[in-house]
Amino acid sequence: MLRLKTPRHRRAKDEAEKPFWISFSDLMTALMVLFLVAMAVALMGVTQGLRKIEETRKDREETIQSCIADIDQIAQKPEFKGVKVRGQTIDFGPLAEFRKNGNELSPERMAFLRNFVPQVLEVARHPNCQKWLKRFVVEGFASQEGSYLYNLNLSLARSQRVLCVLLDASAPDAPSQEDRRLIRQLFLVGGSSFNAAILDQPEKSRRVELRLEFKELRQDCRAGDTACQSEAPPPIPWDEDFKCPVAGQ
Known part of the structure; x- marks a missing residue:
């Protein structure tokens, strides 16, 4: 008995020639999804970076306020009556005033400086304060009596006299030697002539102030990034040969 052979179904010619590429609409959809994912990742990175910068800014402000508050507590002690902390400036008041045309300090005022400043240095040594504290500026002032350049030199000599008092071993x-080393590293001198003069009380213009300067917040800083906050002052060669270059007037 003969069997009839049924012919095999051949694939349609067009089935083998179907295109491999996806449709244009699918391609656009995939690209849009990829774009949205990339944007989401980028926004997360930017948001995280801004959050860290804000945390660092907040840490800086809180640290500065804490340091100033600690110094203000020192100024409240009975033996330092007359010292006032205004913002980032320590006003010594009558405890660091000079006589007219002079840069010499009385023994009582020298003893005050040698007692007060080391206690301020203890605050500066605290790790939190040390992280943002940049330096101290000893600013001398002069009244309007006399010429501009004369008073400018006189105010600078007064601020230098303060360092002479503090560094006299x-x-x-x-x-202590440790305190004197830190003073040499952190203290700078500055002078003003007619700036900030107290017109109706010229004797109060013959004074010095101690101003605190803190490190600025850099945009590339991150919370806990010590590289942004170190800025350690360069080492200064040490010597005990004390010779104050400022002559008394």
């Missing part, structure tokens, strides 16, 4: 109440 031969004084009986001299700060």
Whole structure:
């Protein structure tokens, strides 16, 4: 008995020639999804970076306020009556005033400086304060009596005199060597002539102030990034040969 062979179904010619590429609409959809994912990742990175910068800014502000509050507590002690903390400036008041045309300090005022400044340095050594504290500026002032350049030199000599008092190792109440090293690293001198003069009380213009300067917040800083906050002052060669270059007037 003969079997009839049924012919095999051949694939349609067009089935083998179907295109491999996806449709244009599918391609656009895939690209849009990829774009949205990339944008989401980028926004997350930017948001995280802004959050860290904000945390660092907040840490800086809180640290500065804490340092100033600690110094203000020192100024409230009875032996330092007359010292006032205004913002980031320590006003010594009558405890660091000079006589007319002079840059010399009385023994009582020198003893005050040698007692007060080391206590301020203890605050500066605290890790939190040390992280943002940049330096201290000893600013001298002069009244409007006299010429501009004369008073400018006089105010600068007064601020230098303060450093001479603090760095004099031969004084009986001299700060420790560790304190004197830190003073040499962190303290700068500055002078003003007619700036900030108290017109109706010229004797109060013959004074010095101690101003705190803190490190600025850089945009590339991150919370806990010590590289942004270190800025350690360069080492200064140490010597004990004390010779104050400022002559008394």
